[in-house]
Amino acid sequence: MKKIFTVLIFLISILGIAQEEKLSQKEILLKAYFSKDSSDYYFQQAKNKLFSKSDSIHYQYFKFFKNDELRNKDSTLYYAEKILPFYLKNDSIQNIEYIYERLHYLYKREGVYEKALVYNQKLLDLSEQQNKLGKTSKYLTDKSTLNHDFENFEEGVAIGKDAFLTALKTKENQKENIIYANNAIAINFDDWHKPDSAIFYHQKNLDLIKKQEDSLNYGFVFNNLGNTFLKDKKYQEAKKMISLALKRNLEKGNSYNLATNYTNLATIAYQENKNDLAEEYFEEAKKHSDLSNSIEKIRDVIQQEAWYYKKTGNFQKALELQEKFYVLKDSVFQEERLAKFAELETKYQTEKKEAELATTRANLAEKELDLERKNTIIYGSIATAFIIGLLGYLLYNQQKLKNKQLHKEAELKSALVKIETQNKLQEQRLRISRDLHDNIGAQLTFIISSIDNLQFAFPNMEQNISQKLKNISEFTSKTICELRDTIWAMNKEKISVEDLQARISNFIEKARTASPNTVFRFQFDSEKNKQYEFSSVVGMNIYRIIQEAVNNALKYAEASEIKVHIEKLQQQFKIEIIDNGKGFVLAEVELGNGINNIKERAKEIGGEAEVNTIMREGTQILILLPVLDENS
Missing domain, CATH: 3.30.565.10 (Histidine kinase-like ATPase, C-terminal domain)
Incomplete structure (x- = not known):
């Protein structure tokens, strides 16, 4: 959804430069794109207002994206073929990138992975040319998932790690790119039968999406972790994670992810012998896999249904579904297509290495020329440098000795100041404690003595006055005790455990x-x-x-x-x-x-x-x- 929104913003921006009298065409094209029931009508209206080649390209550009949204494969490819030459000729990088991206996902949905890889590589080349690390990380992640879908798990992990390292260097959308790269690595490890490694990368993602608003955008993280638990037969943990994913994907309305959620929940249900619930989940899974138009999702539902019917003893139904699964799988994994996919990957790696080698050779040649020029300067400078270095060394040693001496003198002065300060503080504490003891302590003792003498001198005084005098005497005695405690603490810079005890x-x-x-x-x-x-x-x-x-x-x-x-x-x-x-x-x-x-x-x-x-x-x-x- 985010990608579609980005494309729409760009569509509006390119039309914004049109002349004032063509604003109505812009409005019509936007209505055509957003309309569900009247799209054809608005496109016809826009077609009637074409006045130039640029108008025609804009019109076809909208048709391309609308057909892709409606999953009209043939029409999407038709309009792509119409508009791509124009944008390539005019070097319209952003338009080219949007088209390549749509074609990449179209072929990925169809399970034509070798063609998806072609457009993925074109996208990588564009992002590397522009030094856009965020885009490079994104397209490397897509390449990792392509290898996963084609069951090249080891290669998928390696490319996913490249995507992660690239994401770390980015500033914009860094967190998003890291999450997608971690997910690509994890699902490759998962289907490579390495659950501990898969859980490690899924857990890294869970740590990144602690906020509720974040987790809504990344429901697949919960589902894929649940899928790993499911394969490890940890059904309760799996159900908890997949249910969290389902809640988020229902809110987002993502059929591709919902198909996965319901397929996994159906599998858990029939493994727990809850067959009625399993069939309900399978119906939802089939509905959403059809809506997603993804061969991968349709194939996954059929495979799980086949295993379900085999488990429940309906072998005829299981056989029918298994055959249907193999037909879909063979359409993806034909030997010719496997070879083509491998050939494309090898070609890319070879071209990449040749480019790196050519760059290295050019750098070496340039360095050799630089070296020759520098040698003529270096040899003439060695004697001067040696003399200057020797003088510098002597001066440095002299300064070093001087600094060392100054440092020692400073340390000594600092130590003397510290000792003097501590002595003064201790003297001040002792003086204050003597004053407290000799003056305030003596005065409080005099108060107690005076009160006792009053009580002795007036034995018949009223009881309430006598009691008040007694209270004053007790309070004064308590004050003397507290004063002694304070003097005890003041007389000590440190109080040991034994002193306190x-x-x-x-x-x-x-x-x-x-x-x-x-x-x-x-x-x-x-x-x-x-x-x-x-x-x-x-x-x-x-x-x-x-x-x-x-x-x-x-x-x-x-x-x-x-x-x-x-x-x-x-x-x-x-x-x-x-x-x-x-x-x-x-x-x-x-x-x-x-x-x-x-x-x-x-x-x-x-x-x-x-x-x-x-x-x-x-x-x-x-x-x-x-x-x-x-x-x-």
Whole structure:
């Protein structure tokens, strides 16, 4: 359909240059082409308006394409013979190419493969002359399928691979050309009884047509993969693929492909002993093979029907169909035609090699002349070049030594700057941590002491005020603990696995003291990873995540058991905090209570946090952190 549309665009463009008074002829010819019932009437109207040879050629050009569309072989060939000399004389490459293309497909449908090969070769010559790699790939693919239809499978594979390599060099329609080339290779391998190779190339195509809109244009990929499964007696896989192809081809209305789909589905049905279904599919296959006018499709349906009737015991019908099949096959594979096909292919290869040889000889002769001219210059230049080279070598060595020295000096300076920067950062961290400890820590301790003194000095104060003071004291104590944790992290450039384990263990012990009725289980698989170190930021965030998760479990979950498990996998650190508390429904709860805080902390250090919870069964918080570098 795409080819027909391209041709129509060209037909309109060549008529667009006509004079103003001939626009009516253009409209009539277009109506003649598109009309189904009144085509002859409009063509007669256009014929009455012929005023020049150019008008006649345009008229016959439309007649050629209309007859080809209607599958009127004799009329198509008649008009081709009329218009080709004109276009060849005027070197109208695009018109010639369209005509050759139609004649190529006409003879391919008829099963006259040696003539189809002639026009295929003409198309290849035209595309190579114009250096149109996309067209060359397309026509090589057609040549590969011709060899397949003529059962030259090894040659078909080789030509299909040439088509694929050519397609890789193209920019326009590259994906389309690659898919068609892969398909040609695959069907040759398939009928060459090499299913693994066929499936390999079909699978490459499936990877290329993942988008739904793409797959509609390439239903044959699914069918041909299904056909390979069918031959390997994998009927379910075959049925799945062919059904996908059928759905797409019904939407596209492609009789040639539909004939193949229904033939394959009929074969699967009778192999599964679903004979009524098989006969329904055979009827559809015959209808579409007749509509396609393809000898190949008609022949395939007859062969499968013959095997079907043989399987069901109707040997008389099977024999009739088998004889009909052999008549069609013999019409394609006569010895004379086989020889002609081989002769044409050999002639093409010989001409190609002779052309390459002639080009090589011409290039060699030109190179010899160039060599003689260059020799007179070269010998006179050798001495000068030697002297210049020697001077250059000495200068190069001197510059190389200088550059090497400069490079070493730069490296040394860079190392000194880096060390100095690290020392300054460490000094700054220590200074800040001392200030926090000496100033803010002392002030918070003073606040706690003052609150305790107030409670002692006023033993009879109101209970609500006493409770508030107690809360402030507890909050301040907690702040001091967090401040100490922060100072601990700031004092370290790196935090080792053992440091982190000790810190978390200390926190778990405090939690156990604060909640004696809760069982805590802490497992840290650190023996094999003692040398691993985190940055202070990563280590502190891990500690805070565990602290937040445990506090949540104690405060909200009413858990009787809390488990903390840290494990280093091959490429990840896995952290789990699991409780057996009351749980909650994620979809119905706003992620407060520190869960958002946990997720943000995990994200900040390049990890992911996942919350899994079930009502009345408990909650799991899973943190996965990447292991980037053993020294990170």
